[in-house]
Each structure stands twice: as structure tokens, then as C-alpha cells.
Amino acid sequence: MARWQPGTRERLQAVSLRLFAEQGFERTTVAEIAAAAEVTERTFFRHFADKREVLFAxxxxxxxxxxxxxxxxxxxxxxxxxxxxxxxxxxxxxxxxxxxxxxxxxxxxxxxxxxxxxxxxxxxxxxxxxxxxxxxxxxxxxxxxxxxxxxxxxxxxxxxxxxxxxxxxxxxxxxxxxxxxxxxxxxxxxxxxxxxx
Missing domain, CATH: 1.10.357.10 (Tetracycline Repressor, domain 2)
Structure with missing residues (x-):
């Protein structure tokens, strides 16, 4: 049985938070977030206008x-x-x-x-x-x-x-x-x- 995975939006939020904590907010790019969440940058922008919106959605x-x-x-x-x-x-x-x-x-x-x-x-x-x-x-x-x-x-x-x-x-x-x-x-x-x- 496949392990349950959270939705794309939730996964992007979780990955973003981890990267922000590890690398700092300014040093983390949308490209890095998308790659770590295994989605495209286009998918990221379908959910969030920019990386700040991950924290303020x-x-x-x-x-x-x-x-x-x-x-x-x-x-x-x-x-x-x-x-x-x-x-x-x-x-x-x-x-x-x-x-x-x-x-x-x-x-x-x-x-x-x-x-x-x-x-x-x-x-x-x-x-x-x-x-x-x-x-x-x-x-x-x-x-x-x-x-x-x-x-x-x-x-x-x-x-x-x-x-x-x-x-x-x-x-x-x-x-x-x-x-x-x-x-x-x-x-x-x-x-x-x-x-x-």
C-alpha cells in the first residue's frame, strides 16, 4: 500500500519551512523549493504568488x-x-x-x-x-x-x-x-x- 502523501500545497509549505530554517529565507529560491518538493516552478506559482506567501497565505x-x-x-x-x-x-x-x-x-x-x-x-x-x-x-x-x-x-x-x-x-x-x-x-x-x- 502506497504511503499517504500530503497535497502539493502542504508539501510546498513543509519543504519551504525546512529550507528557510536551514538556509535562511533570503538565500532560499523558489527553484530550490520546487525541486525539493518534486514539482515545477510553475506548479509553485499556481499555489503561491511568491515565497513570502508560503508564510502568509x-x-x-x-x-x-x-x-x-x-x-x-x-x-x-x-x-x-x-x-x-x-x-x-x-x-x-x-x-x-x-x-x-x-x-x-x-x-x-x-x-x-x-x-x-x-x-x-x-x-x-x-x-x-x-x-x-x-x-x-x-x-x-x-x-x-x-x-x-x-x-x-x-x-x-x-x-x-x-x-x-x-x-x-x-x-x-x-x-x-x-x-x-x-x-x-x-x-x-x-x-x-x-x-x-
């Missing part, structure tokens, strides 16, 4: 995982609950089986200035899109922008923890922990002081 799906829960929430949902719902949407995009890929991907991003810039741009775009979705629901400024920034900050911090070497909790659980910690900072405690016991 799925941008619209990534944004949608935040926006869909916001857009489909009941009309009277409080803004902080909309943030919570947006963060809960990350569970589908970042299941536990994706953690190993994300752990291998991040050092490649961190080692290359142009990739770090692209990653920051992705998060900035996400912030803008969440803000737009909140304003469409009637959330006024500055609340919409603050809530959008909060969602992206909590996500970013949670993701960094999720890919930490010894971490095994779900991204959703980590995000909930961080959002709860933030909420505690701005919620008056029993003695009337914000964020203090």
Missing part, C-alpha cells in the same frame, strides 16, 4: 475568523463581549495540530526584517478591519478603535504564549486568561480601586 481567512463572530453576534451584545467572541474565533484557525507549524514559522519571521514588517502589517490590517466591523454595529469612537486594538493585542500576546516551547493549552484558553486579566485591570474591585485588591 490565508490572510482573508485569518481576518474572517475575527470578523464573523462580531458580525453575527446579537444586536445588544456588549462591546467587550464582541472582543471576546472575536478571540474565540481563533480556535478554528489555530487548532492544536497547527502549533508545530507556527512554532517553526515564527523564528523565520523574526529573523528577517521584511517578514517582521509584513507580520506587523497583517496585524495592523486586522485592527482596521475589526474597528470597521464594530463601527458597522454602531460602536462609537473611541470605543471601536480601543476595542479593536484590545482584540489584536490580546491575540498577539496569546499567540506568542501559545507557541512557547512548553505551552500546551489551547489558544482560546490563553486568550481568555489574558482578556480576563485585562478586564480585571479596568473593573473596580470591592474596595473601589480599579484593578487592585
Amino acid at each position: 490565508g490572510q482573508e481567512d485569518f481576518v474572517a475568523m475575527f470578523l464573523d463572530p462580531v458580525r453575527t453576534a446579537p444586536a445588544d451584545t456588549p462591546t467587550i463581549e464582541l472582543v471576546s467572541r472575536a478571540l474565540e474565533g481563533t480556535a478554528a484557525f489555530f487548532p492544536d495540530e497547527r502549533r508545530a507549524w507556527s512554532r517553526r514559522r515564527q523564528p523565520i519571521i523574526d529573523s528577517e526584517p521584511s517578514l517582521r514588517e509584513r507580520e506587523l502589517g497583517k496585524l495592523a490590517t486586522l485592527t482596521v478591519r475589526i474597528g470597521e466591523a464594530l463601527r458597522e454595529r454602531g460602536v462609537e469612537e473611541p470605543g471601536a478603535t480601543l476595542a479593536a486594538e484590545t482584540a489584536v493585542t490580546v491575540f498577539h500576546l496569546s499567540f506568542q504564549q501559545w507557541i512557547a516551547p512548553d505551552e500546551d493549552r489551547s489558544l482560546q484558553a490563553i486568550a481568555r486568561e489574558r482578556l480576563d486579566a485585562l478586564t480585571a485591570l479596568v473593573t473596580p474591585s470591592q474596595n473601589g480601586r480599579t484593578g487592585r485588591s
Whole structure:
């Protein structure tokens, strides 16, 4: 019985990640990736516009995982609950089986200035899109922008923890922990002081 092989797109991603880690992102060519994946360069470009897209593919799906829960929430949902719902949407995009890929991907991003810039741009775009979705629901400024920034900050911090070497909790659980910690900072405690016991 023939051994199961992943699809071409997945194989290209796996090979690219290995070569980027071994040789560096800039020193790895599309020709090398295609050869190692046993496909033509033309096949590579059918799946990815360039080698950066191997690391950043799925941008619209990534944004949608935040926006869909916001857009489909009941009309009277409080803004902080909309943030919570947006963060809960990350569970589908970042299941536990994706953690190993994300752990291998991040050092490649961190080692290359142009990739770090692209990653920051992705998060900035996400912030803008969440803000737009909140304003469409009637959330006024500055609340919409603050809530959008909060969602992206909590996500970013949670993701960094999720890919930490010894971490095994779900991204959703980590995000909930961080959002709860933030909420505690701005919620008056029993003695009337914000964020203090």
C-alpha cells in the first residue's frame, strides 16, 4: 500500500519551512523549493504568488475568523463581549495540530526584517478591519478603535504564549486568561480601586 502523501500545497509549505530554517529565507529560491518538493516552478506559482506567501497565505481567512463572530453576534451584545467572541474565533484557525507549524514559522519571521514588517502589517490590517466591523454595529469612537486594538493585542500576546516551547493549552484558553486579566485591570474591585485588591 502506497504511503499517504500530503497535497502539493502542504508539501510546498513543509519543504519551504525546512529550507528557510536551514538556509535562511533570503538565500532560499523558489527553484530550490520546487525541486525539493518534486514539482515545477510553475506548479509553485499556481499555489503561491511568491515565497513570502508560503508564510502568509490565508490572510482573508485569518481576518474572517475575527470578523464573523462580531458580525453575527446579537444586536445588544456588549462591546467587550464582541472582543471576546472575536478571540474565540481563533480556535478554528489555530487548532492544536497547527502549533508545530507556527512554532517553526515564527523564528523565520523574526529573523528577517521584511517578514517582521509584513507580520506587523497583517496585524495592523486586522485592527482596521475589526474597528470597521464594530463601527458597522454602531460602536462609537473611541470605543471601536480601543476595542479593536484590545482584540489584536490580546491575540498577539496569546499567540506568542501559545507557541512557547512548553505551552500546551489551547489558544482560546490563553486568550481568555489574558482578556480576563485585562478586564480585571479596568473593573473596580470591592474596595473601589480599579484593578487592585
